[in-house]
């Protein structure tokens with residue numbers, strides 16, 4: 161059945177309610193025991209979404225991972241594809257990413273052309289998303305694999321203009337990405353300036369490895385925070401970060 165995660169998400173955004181997604185990159189998580197552990201932690205913590213994908217995907221078939229998630233959780237699974245090879249219709253929805261911070265036509269529109277007909281035929285919920293890379297202090301797989309440069313982290317006006325262009329072109333979300341394992345996450349100033357510039361939801365990911373960083377991103381305006389890498393290093397991280405999110409969301413009801 162076709163989902164409508166986007167409308168539900170807009171509903172939350174309108175109430176300024178924040179969400180957490182866990183990114184499972186099959187390349188970084190080859191060990192089935194490790195994957196199961198992450199899924200169980202996500203379920204226990206009450207995360208909002210599982211994202212599945214990555215920049216490379218040595219084995220592009222994400223179906224087994226999606227089935228594993230389904231076995232253990234009823235949380236929506238959203239495909240976060242690094243390329244057209246990663247298309248999979250077992251997910252609930254797909255983020256159709258256009259890499260608008262870059263000038264590589266392949267990732268702006270080229271890959272999308274090759275998968276458009278199968279997406280339309282299958283009817284999977286498709287959320288067009290402006291993907292914006294921001295320098296996170298070290299080279300990232302996504303920048304390398306896409307042959308694009310991230311926007312410098314001290315240029316909020318370039319980022320917000322890029323986000324506005326994406327929104328005007330009809331993209332329904334903006335994803336600010338510092339890259340997996342970034343040394344520093346997307347700066348609050350950038351999140352704030354994008355938030356002021358567009359009405360569509362703002363996703364923030366890359367290098368969020370403390371509850372303080374997550375809270376700062378939420379306060380600056382992130383509607384959805386994506387965490388990946390750090391979960392393995394600190395098994396309690398998901399519980400902590402969802403705890404912070406719940407506190408934040410409840411504080412809005414009180415005031």
Ligand code: 1GP
Pocket residue numbers: 183337338339340341342364365366367368386387388389390
């Ligand atoms: C998703 O790249 C992020 O946007 C995930 O980054 O692995 O650093 O959490 P981390």
